[in-house]
Structure formats: structure tokens, C-alpha cells
Amino acid sequence: MIADPTDTADTADTADTTGPADTTGPAAASEPAGTFTPRPGAAPLGRMIRAQAALETRLLLRNGEQLLLVIIIPTLLLALFSAVDIVDTGDGDAVDFLAPGVLALAVLSTAFTGQAIATGFERRYGVLKRLGASPLPRWGLLTAKTCAVLVTEVLQVALLTAVALALGWSPHGNPATVALLLLLGTAAFSGLGLLMAGTLRAEATLAAANLVFLLLLFGGGVVVPLDNFPGGVESVLSFLPVSALSDGLRDVLRDGAGVPWANLGVLAAWAVLGLGAAGRFFRWE
Amino acid sequence: MRPGPTGVGARKLPPGAGPLGATGVRHGSAPHSVARPLTSPPSRGLPPNGWSSLRRLPPMRDEPSPSHLPRPAPGGAAGEAPAVEIVGLFKRYGTKTAVDGLTLSVARGSVTAVLGPNGAGKTTTIETCEGYRRPDEGSVRVLGLDPLADAARLRPRIGVMLQSGGIYPGARAAEMLRHTATLHAHPVDVDTLIERLGLESCGRTVYRRLSGGQQQRLALAMAVVGRPELVFLDEPTAGLDPQARRATWDLVRELRTDGVSVVLTTHHMDEAEQLADEVAIIDGGKVIAAGSPEALCRGGAENSLRFSGRPALDVVSLLKALPVECTAIELTPGSYRITGNITPQLLATVTSWCAQHGVLPDRLSVERHTLEDVFLELTGKELRA
Ligand SMILES: Nc1ncnc2c1ncn2[C@@H]1O[C@H](COP(=O)(O)OP(=O)(O)OP(=O)(O)O)[C@@H](O)[C@H]1O
Ligand SMILES: [Mg+2]
Numbered sequence: 001m002i003a004d005p006t007d008t009a010d011t012a013d014t015a016d017t018t019g020p021a022d023t024t025g026p027a028a029a030s031e032p033a034g035t036f037t038p039r040p041g042a043a044p045l046g047r048m049i050r051a052q053a054a055l056e057t058r059l060l061l062r063n064g065e066q067l068l069l070v071i072i073i074p075t076l077l078l079a080l081f082s083a084v085d086i087v088d089t090g091d092g093d094a095v096d097f098l099a100p101g102v103l104a105l106a107v108l109s110t111a112f113t114g115q116a117i118a119t120g121f122e123r124r125y126g127v128l129k130r131l132g133a134s135p136l137p138r139w140g141l142l143t144a145k146t147c148a149v150l151v152t153e154v155l156q157v158a159l160l161t162a163v164a165l166a167l168g169w170s171p172h173g174n175p176a177t178v179a180l181l182l183l184l185g186t187a188a189f190s191g192l193g194l195l196m197a198g199t200l201r202a203e204a205t206l207a208a209a210n211l212v213f214l215l216l217l218f219g220g221g222v223v224v225p226l227d228n229f230p231g232g233v234e235s236v237l238s239f240l241p242v243s244a245l246s247d248g249l250r251d252v253l254r255d256g257a258g259v260p261w262a263n264l265g266v267l268a269a270w271a272v273l274g275l276g277a278a279g280r281f282f283r284w285e
Numbered sequence: 286m287r288p289g290p291t292g293v294g295a296r297k298l299p300p301g302a303g304p305l306g307a308t309g310v311r312h313g314s315a316p317h318s319v320a321r322p323l324t325s326p327p328s329r330g331l332p333p334n335g336w337s338s339l340r341r342l343p344p345m346r347d348e349p350s351p352s353h354l355p356r357p358a359p360g361g362a363a364g365e366a367p368a369v370e371i372v373g374l375f376k377r378y379g380t381k382t383a384v385d386g387l388t389l390s391v392a393r394g395s396v397t398a399v400l401g402p403n404g405a406g407k408t409t410t411i412e413t414c415e416g417y418r419r420p421d422e423g424s425v426r427v428l429g430l431d432p433l434a435d436a437a438r439l440r441p442r443i444g445v446m447l448q449s450g451g452i453y454p455g456a457r458a459a460e461m462l463r464h465t466a467t468l469h470a471h472p473v474d475v476d477t478l479i480e481r482l483g484l485e486s487c488g489r490t491v492y493r494r495l496s497g498g499q500q501q502r503l504a505l506a507m508a509v510v511g512r513p514e515l516v517f518l519d520e521p522t523a524g525l526d527p528q529a530r531r532a533t534w535d536l537v538r539e540l541r542t543d544g545v546s547v548v549l550t551t552h553h554m555d556e557a558e559q560l561a562d563e564v565a566i567i568d569g570g571k572v573i574a575a576g577s578p579e580a581l582c583r584g585g586a587e588n589s590l591r592f593s594g595r596p597a598l599d600v601v602s603l604l605k606a607l608p609v610e611c612t613a614i615e616l617t618p619g620s621y622r623i624t625g626n627i628t629p630q631l632l633a634t635v636t637s638w639c640a641q642h643g644v645l646p647d648r649l650s651v652e653r654h655t656l657e658d659v660f661l662e663l664t665g666k667e668l669r670a
Contacts (some may be wrong), residue, residue: 034543035477038514041470042441051467059455122453130451133415135441135468135511285417 042135052136052144057151060114069213070109070156075163077223078102082167087224092254099164099171100249101222106156107182108220108242111149111189113213119145119197120205128284138284142194149186157182172256178249181260184267185245191274192241198282216242221250241270366429368393368515368546369414374423376409376570383409385570386423391563396537396547398557400660401567402669407550408448410567411517414548415445428515441469444508444516448523448550451504452492458503459488462510469511478506482532497524505533509540516540518549522556534560554657564656568664581659588627588653590635592646593620599642606638607631627651 033039042048060066081087082095089097122128131141161169196205218224220242226234237243248263369391376384384406391397399407412418413425416432416439425432430439452461459479466472479485482502487495495503501524508516521537522530530553537560540547551557557564558578565575574581582588596618603623604613611625623635632651639646 034539035473036509036512036540036543036545038442038543038545039471039512040442040514043468043470048468051464055453055456055460055464058460059453063455125452125454126447126450127453129417130445130447130507132417133440133443133445134465137437 045137045140048136049140049144049147052141053147053151056118056145056148060118060148060152063118066114066118070106070114070152071159074102074106074109074156074160077105077217078160078163079167081223082164088228090225090227093168093170095164095167095169096254097225097250098223099160099169100253101246102160102164103157103182103249104185104220104242104246105217105222106160107153107185107245108189108216109213110152110156111186112193113209114152114193115145115149115190116193116197116209117206119194120200120202120209123197123284124202126285132284146186146190149190153182153186171253173252174258177252177259181245181248181252181264181267184264184271185241188241188245188267188270188274191271191276191278194278194282195274198278198284216240221246239266241267244270366426367391368395368428369397369548370424370426371410371414372424374410374413374425375421376406376413376418377421382570384413387567387571389565389572389575391546391548393546394541394544395562396541396549396560397563397565398561399548399550399565399567400552400554400557400656401550402664404669405567406570407567408519409570411519411548411550415443415517416440441511442514444511444513446504446508446516446518446521448519452500452507454493455491457489457491458484458495458499461492461503462506465507466510471512472510473512475510478510481536482506483529498526498529501525502529502533505536509536509545513545515546515548518547520550520552522551522553530556554655554660558656566660566663574659574663578656582654582656583626588624588651590623590627590632590649590651591616591621592635592639592649594639594644594646595619598644602642603635603638606634627653 043051060070078095078098081089081098082093085094119128128141132138136144161171164171193209196208200208216222219229219237220240221237222242226237226243226247229237238247244263244266248260248267251257251260251263367390369389371387371389374384374387375382387406387410389399389410399410401407409418413420414427414432416436419433427439428442432439456464459475462479463475466475479488482505484499484502484506487499490499492500492503501521505518505521508518518537522533525533534556537547537549541562549560561578563575564578564581565572566581567573596615598615598621600613600615600621603621604611607613607623608625608631611623611631613621613623616622623631625631636646636649
């Protein structure tokens with residue numbers, strides 16, 4: 001639960017004589033204030049954004065389908081494909097190939113699929129519209145949504161890392177580079193997810209976001225190495241954001257590479273395109 | 286607000302006493318408060334005939350002492366502006382004109398009910414005030430601000446209840462209200478509000494599992510929790526049971542007592558009679574009549590008084606005792622009807638005439654037009670598309 005605002009003490013029979021001087025409040029009250037005596041004002045921005053992010057995170061973690069998507073499926077894929085030799089993951093331990101891919105999948109599931117579906121239905125149910133009349137500015141709402149996505153991703157990364165380590169994963173590379181990749185991936189997927197949620201009907205978003213998730217799961221280098229595909233297809237697929245993310249993570253975490261500039265470039269391009277288009281075409285109602 | 290019995294409850298008659306009992310208290314016989322005649326459609330761009338009747342800001346209730354009014358927003362003289370000032374508003378969707386030159390002014394601290402058939406343009410008008418829609422023509426000022434250009438300054442000062450939706454399906458009722466409170470600087474105590482609206486038992490229920498009426502009440506609570514100066518309630522009692530409807534009425538009355546301006550839409554005429562200081566009837570995107578409920582009812586067809594007595598009473602003598610515009614006839618032997626503006630004075634005149642003539646007026650009844658009669662008279666009886 002969100003902490004109570006600190007200053008909700010005014011009640012029906014409390015004289016408002018001790019209230020802080022406030023330009024938006026009633027003038028020095030010589031008469032008892034009623035419960036609803038106007039005293040408008042926005043809460044401090046930081047508090048609004050924190051509260052909104054906390055609410056959205058709670059709603060996400062409480063939603064069964066979302067949990068299935070962002071926690072259970074990535075964890076199961078990681079455990080299953082590491083333990084059973086279903087696909088040829090190349091030389092070395094399967095988990096060393098899979099862990100970076102599943103981290104990319106986790107970002108995809110939260111920032112793109114989950115966010116697109118949730119935001120699509122929020123738009124459909126008038127939640128975004130109603131919030132538009134609240135003191136929380138739109139950019140504040142988007143910041144809060146991003147925070148909720150990041151908090152979820154931290155939980156996902158912690159869980160998946162623990163599972164992978166238990167399965168014998170030995171990661172390499174610079175954690176800061178990994179974080180940079182994950183952040184740029186989040187920006188790219190958020191832009192595309194919000195673009196979808198803000199332009200399509202909620203049902204269409206639901207269907208499309210799930211379909212894209214499935215296609216990218218198998219065609220984005222997450223659990224199936226891209227070099228299993230024919231050459232032409234492989235080079236096209238490598239420009240997908242999820243491929244760039246899983247490939248970049250793999251370069252760093254498995255091969256101990258430095259900064260994978262090419263992959264970062266692809267992700268940055270998707271982020272600019274996606275966020276730009278979302279900013280341009282998003283409809284709030 | 287002055288303490289003591291000058292509150293709304295004392296001014297307004299107790300529920301059930303009939304909305305018209307207050308005739309003469311608020312407006313006296315102010316002739317300008319009668320709804321304007323409905324012929325001659327207003328020419329576009331010009332204020333409709335008689336729209337000045339909308340701008341008249343009668344001291345219909347105890348004037349809140351100036352010190353009680355919210356101070357003007359910093360850096361602006363907005364504090365003195367009317368709650369809402371709409372002039373010549375047009376809003377079209379494709380070829381469909383949803384709002385057609387609408388003009389309306391809402392005084393601070395009043396409760397204004399916007400009535401009208403389905404599709405009349407009520408929601409469109411209100412949502413334009415809330416900053417959701419951009420006017421095609423005309424000007425809209427809310428608390429002296431432009432709902433679009435000054436949105437950031439206006440938003441914290443208004444409370445909004447949409448006609449439907451607006452809440453996360455998966456959010457719990459109390460959680461959602463608490464969250465809305467957190468977005469405001471000086472919110473109302475959440476638990477008090479939950480109790481006031483009878484939502485205690487469903488505080489932990491998620492929104493999509495609330496009943497329709499509980500959903501409405503939660504949305505209402507969210508509109509008022511931030512202690513706004515002005516609230517817009519789009520059909521706040523749609524789908525409510527009679528108890529919840531009365532709880533909502535009480536809340537609206539308390540908002541007014543506390544100095545909050547309220548604009549609400551409703552399809553319940555009794556609700557408008559009960560709650561509203563001012564009523565605006567909208568049809569086809571225009572205001573076709575406005576005024577206090579009493580004035581609107583008085584302005585329609587005349588009211589009548591009936592009684593029974595001995596056959597062949599001296600109707601001419603009775604008529605002489607009455608104000609000139611009245612009529613009196615014996616409908617059937619021993620059954621009499623007086624038409625005109627039936628005031629308490631007129632009733633006293635009739636009974637004292639009866640006393641002088643040794644008549645016991647039997648089955649004496651006053652028949653007044655309800656707002657619903659007036660509404661149907663003005664908007665016709667056909668169903669709207
Ligand atoms: N977004 C929109 N796009 C197209 N037409 C619209 C839109 N919103 C409203 N309209 C049309 O504008 C007219 C007025 O609609 P509005 O919702 O304002 O009516 P209302 O008076 O609130 O009706 P109700 O009592 O049914 O709520 C209607 O004919 C409606 O079909
Ligand atoms: Mg409506």
C-alpha cells in the first residue's frame with residue numbers, strides 16, 4: 001500500500017486554523033472548514049511519480065497473465081532448455097548461451113509485451129484519460145510506467161541470474177555494459193510497445209503483442225542461435241531489437257567482449273524510431 | 286459558511302417536501318428567471334435570445350464570506366471568474382454537430398444540473414471543460430482558465446468523474462482512492478470518504494469485481510478526494526440504488542455547503558429538482574432553457590389548484606379575490622379548478638374566501654408541474670437517435 005499522504009489530517013470538524021499558509025488553500029480560516037472545503041493542489045512531483053510507479057508495479061505483479069509472461073515463461077525456458085538438449089546451442093555449456101538470451105527475452109516480455117497489453121487496456125478502459133485530468137502530468141505518467149518496467153526487470157534479472165547460476169552459468173564481462181544494453185533494449189521495446197498500445201484497439205494489441213513475443217522468442221536468437229537460419233534470413237533477423245540485445249549480451253556475458261557497439265547502435269536506432277513514433281501517434285483516448 | 290441553521294439543509298426543504306416549496310425564497314417573483322421561450326432558434330455565433338438569463342448570478346444561497354473563497358491562483362486574478370463560462374461553443378465530429386453554439390455560465394459555489402436527452406451534447410460539453418476536447422469554435426473558461434492552454438494549472442483544481450470507466454480493472458477500491466489522494470496536496474481523509482460512500486465492505490475488492498453502483502461510487506470519491514474547487518460529475522447516480530443515490534445527493538449538498546462548485550449531468554429530473562440551484566436543459570447541442578428548477582417549473586404551463594364544494598359557488602366572486610392572471614371554473618358541478626401561479630398567498634386567499642362563504646373545500650389539491658413535465662414539454666416525447 002502506498003503510504004498515506006502526510007497531511008490528510010483535516011477532517012470535518014477540524015478547524016483549519018493551524019494549516020500551513022498556502023496560496024492555493026482558503027484564506028486564514030476564521031470559520032471551521034468542512035470536509036470538502038476547497039484546498040486544491042498537486043502533490044510534489046516526486047511523490048506523484050513514486051506513487052504511480054508503485055501502483056503500476058503492484059498491479060503488474062498481481063496480474064496472473066503478466067506474471068506468467070514476465071517471470072514464469074523466461075524462467076521455465078531457461079531451466080528447460082539448459083537441462084534438456086533440444087536445440088543445438090553451439091559449443092560450450094547450453095546455459096552460457098541461454099542465459100543472455102533469456103535476459104533479453106525478459107526485457108522483451110516486460111517492456112514490450114506486458115507494457116503494450118497493459119497500456120492498451122488502460123487506454124480502452126479510460127484509465128489514461130482519467131489520469132489525464134489528475135495533477136500527474138503525462139510525462140510523469142510515462143516516467144512512472146518506465147520506473148515500473150525497470151523495477152520489474154530488476155526482479156526478473158535477479159531471479160534469472162540466480163537460476164542460471166544454479167544451473168552452472170559462468171558470466172563474464174563488464175556489468176555496466178550489460179546494464180547499458182538492458183537499458184537501451186528497454187527503451188527500444190517500450191517505444192514499440194507504447195506505439196502499439198496507443199494506436200491499435202486493445203484486443204488487437206493483445207493479440208499482436210503475444211504473437212510478436214512468440215515469433216521473437218524463436219526468431220530473435222533467444223533460444224535458437226541465429227546461425228541455424230539460412231544466411232539471408234539470418235542477416236535480416238539480426239537487425240531485430242531482440243536479436244541485437246541477445247547478441248550483445250552474449251558477446252559480453254559469454255565471450256567477455258568489450259562494448260558491442262554495433263548492437264548498441266541497432267538498439268538505439270529502434271529506440272529513436274519507436275519512441276519517436278509513439279510520441280507522434282499515441283492516442284490517449 | 287456561517288455556522289448554525291443557515292446551511293443548505295435549512296434553505297432547501299427537507300426531502301419529500303417538494304422541490305417547489307422554496308418558490309419565492311430564492312428568487313422571489315423575479316420575472317427574468319423564467320425560462321426563455323423556445324421559439325426562434327438562436328442565430329449562430331450570437332448568444333441565443335435570453336442567454337443573459339444564464340449569466341444572471343442570483344445570490345441563490347448564502348453567499349460564502351469572501352474569506353472563505355479560495356484565493357486567486359498565484360499570478361492570476363482567476364479567483365473571481367465564474368466556475369464555468371462557455372460562450373458560443375461548437376464541436377463537430379465529421380458532419381455531426383455535437384455541440385451547436387452552446388452558451389452557459391456556472392456561478393461559483395452553485396450546483397448546476399445539465400439535463401438533456403441522450404446524445405444532446407452533455408458529455409461533449411463537460412469534456413471540453415475538462416480539457417479533453419478542443420472546441421471548434423467559441424470560448425471555454427473554467428475557473429478563469431483555458432482548459433487546454435492552462436491545463437497544468439487547472440487540473441489540480443478540478444475533480445472529474447467520467448461517464449464511465451477511468452479506473453484500472455485490477456486495482457482495489459481503497460487502493461485506487463488512496464492513490465488518487467496521494468496525487469493531491471491536501472486530500473480528504475480516505476477512510477472517511479470510503480465510509481461516507483458505503484464502500485467499507487469492498488475496499489479490498491478489485492474494480493472489475495465491484496458492482497456497477499460501487500464502481501460509480503468509487504469514481505465519485507476519486508473526483509472529490511483532492512479537495513477541488515469545482516467538480517464535474519457526468520451522470521454520478523446512473524445505476525445507483527435509492528440508498529446510494531441519496532448518499533450521493535448528501536455528498537453533493539455537502540460539497541456545496543463547503544463552497545465547492547458542482548456541475549453534474551443527470552437523466553433523473555427529481556435529482557435535478559433536489560440538488561440543483563440552476564438547471565440547464567440541452568437539446569441538439571444547445572441550451573434550450575435554463576434557470577432554477579422553480580423558475581423552470583413556473584415558466585412552463587400553469588399550475589392549478591382544485592377543490593370540491595357545494596355546486597354552483599359564486600365563481601365570479603372568487604375570481605375577483607384572486608390575482609388578475611388567474612382563472613377559476615367549475616369543471617363539473619361541485620368541482621372547481623383555479624389556474625395560475627399557485628403561491629402560498631393564493632392558497633390562503635382561496636381558503637379565506639371559502640371561509641367567508643361557509644364552504645369547506647374538500648379534496649383540496651395543488652397540482653404543480655414537475656421538472657419532468659417541463660423537460661418533456663421542451664424536448665418532445667420522441668426517442669432520440
Ligand atoms: N468521439 C466522438 N466521435 C464521434 N461522435 C461523437 C463522439 N463523441 C460524441 N459524439 C456524438 O456527439 C453527440 C453528443 O454526444 P454526447 O456524448 O455529448 O451526448 P450526451 O448528451 O452526453 O448523451 P448521453 O445522455 O447519452 O450521455 C452524439 O450524437 C454522439 O454520437
Ligand atoms: Mg453523456
